[in-house]
Amino acid sequence: MNTSFNGLAVLGAEPALPHRLRLGQHNFPSWERYEAAFRDIFERQYYTNHGPLAQALEQRLAERLRVGHAICVTTATIGLALAAQALGVKGKVIVPALSYVQTAQSLAWAGVEPEFCDVCEESGHLTPDSVAPFLRDGVTGMLAVNLWGGAADIRGLQQVAERRGIKLYIDSAQAFACEIGGKAVGGFGRLEVISFHSSHILGAAEGAVVCTDDDDLAAHVRNIRSNYGMGRPVPVGKTGNGRLSEAQAAVALMNLDDLPELLARNHRQFEAYRSHLEGIPGLQLVSPTGVSASNYQNVVCLIDAQRFGLSRDVLISVLAAENVEAVGDLGIGAEWRKAGSSGTVLPNAERWCKSVLQLPIGAQLDEGAVERIAARIRLAQRHAADVARKLGG
């Protein structure tokens, strides 16, 4: 393996890494534990329909997150659609224009229109100031988003929601194990949805949990989740199959056991990036803000193309040649965002969307690789003119 730092793969050097390194967490237990868990499912011959592992997972999550109800569902997108339906939001719901497409799309399934809103320039998250201009007629809710191990100003938004009589709920897909003011994410707003996609710290292949302290709301979510209803029957307008399978629950339970080590590893890797990326002109590592504890499950940088010498998208191509998966676009098409935001200009969200770059972190990242990745980024910046000649600006 080539560990010298004297070249870039796009300029003919060997790639920094021998195999493609994927973004994200991809946390796996040992084969022995994985096998034991699947043997257990096999012997019980109980694959799905709110089985014993799904129930155990719900109980452990409710205890850990200190919420009255932890309701596991098959994906966060479906959890958010169920949530919008259960909350009965109507008309328009405020969502940040800086988020993943799922956030806004969940509203579409519930027949609600997204009101795209700008984010805070410094944090990239929602704050009372950023939502103020968007609290228009017809807005019945706010769907805040906690991104990249950080959080929106949830307590400030809660006050806005109470003052305006609208419903605040939270897309905490990325925020498992984060805390705000010492309190676990999951217990804020009317309801929170946390994802267990494999790319997150508590992976379950696919999966998510809907958290709430509101008994009525929980009964609604449970009845919408399963076509046949669960728990005390409450009338719901729509139902859908959003069950978590036993295989999903098994993987989540194992990762929950491993959580302290996973959090420590993420933190260590994040700090390694911080140290090796320091001082690169035009590159700013985004530290999680708004939280008292972070899961450090994402490494997010802002690339200032002017100062770095290359655009964010060119840097992604440079890293792809190094076998490093890096991701920019959050997936909300600019056109759609503009159409949904009543024509209002959203300068902060636009700037973040254009400059944000995610780098790999998690189980598949050999810790020595951080230094090599950072070194290639530094080289790309130093030799920006050569790279630009080769790849275009």
Next chain:
Amino acid sequence: MNTSFNGLAVLGAEPALPHRLRLGQHNFPSWERYEAAFRDIFERQYYTNHGPLAQALEQRLAERLRVGHAICVTTATIGLALAAQALGVKGKVIVPALSYVQTAQSLAWAGVEPEFCDVCEESGHLTPDSVAPFLRDGVTGMLAVNLWGGAADIRGLQQVAERRGIKLYIDSAQAFACEIGGKAVGGFGRLEVISFHSSHILGAAEGAVVCTDDDDLAAHVRNIRSNYGMGRPVPVGKTGNGRLSEAQAAVALMNLDDLPELLARNHRQFEAYRSHLEGIPGLQLVSPTGVSASNYQNVVCLIDAQRFGLSRDVLISVLAAENVEAVGDLGIGAEWRKAGSSGTVLPNAERWCKSVLQLPIGAQLDEGAVERIAARIRLAQRHAADVARKLGG
């Protein structure tokens, strides 16, 4: 174990079966194959996001069903919601009032109203005659349902759809491996959705496939399925995470390998029920109709309470005491069905809903048990007066 037939558990005898026998298929491969499949996933460390097993499953299904596109999704309910969205049905869609709640609920997520329609008195399925009175203004589609190993008069409905310029698509959740006129279910209408829930013959814990020959429609379904889109990008109004995980695909692939044996076992069990249930007054076994090959994955009887001497619901209690899970209600609330059918009386659907009884069939059914179950049903009919005194009419 008590194998004598001289008593009923509700009247004090020992239960017919020592452990509770669940309805449905619950097909499992051997532990060796199951372990090998999960080791393979573990070693690849690729859990989801249209992985190699999901792709292999799609290819095998497209070949087997002879359709251009087999698009795997996480559940049939989600598949049907994606389908309604991709087809662009609007206003009202005809659905049979005799189906599972999921059929109609899938429309709600797509913002479409169900127009509940009566079924054929003999077959319990849709026919051109049964839909004729419901082809009202605002109806843009028909969602036919193939129930219990049988099928609707799909070719007749296709002609109606063409004549009226409306879209026919099919909830074939229960119909994997069935054929109509020698052609595999999956290739009819604009699109079909087949379920892989564990209770069906091709179980994957949770899962389903959307089948179509229409390239444009397939591109729409793929783009709606994954938030980030798959394949050639086409504009879609909504997206949602409907991905099939690798664990789901692994189980489906193993059951696909076993399909010939599973079909033969189901057929054998069905014929055992036919022989042992024969001649019980007021009990009619429903033979699959409308198909040239059936998967025999359900055993459905109609109970005529007058002639049997007990209501369907009392018979369910009798069987529960025998450790036999039997199911009646299909889950569509009568109130909701009435509200959705513009006040029209739907006598055939009402009659079927009141009298239908499903009995266990599948992997967990020891074949000798059929005789014991049937014997207890026969006893219940003979001693209906005693049972009624004990349990109420």
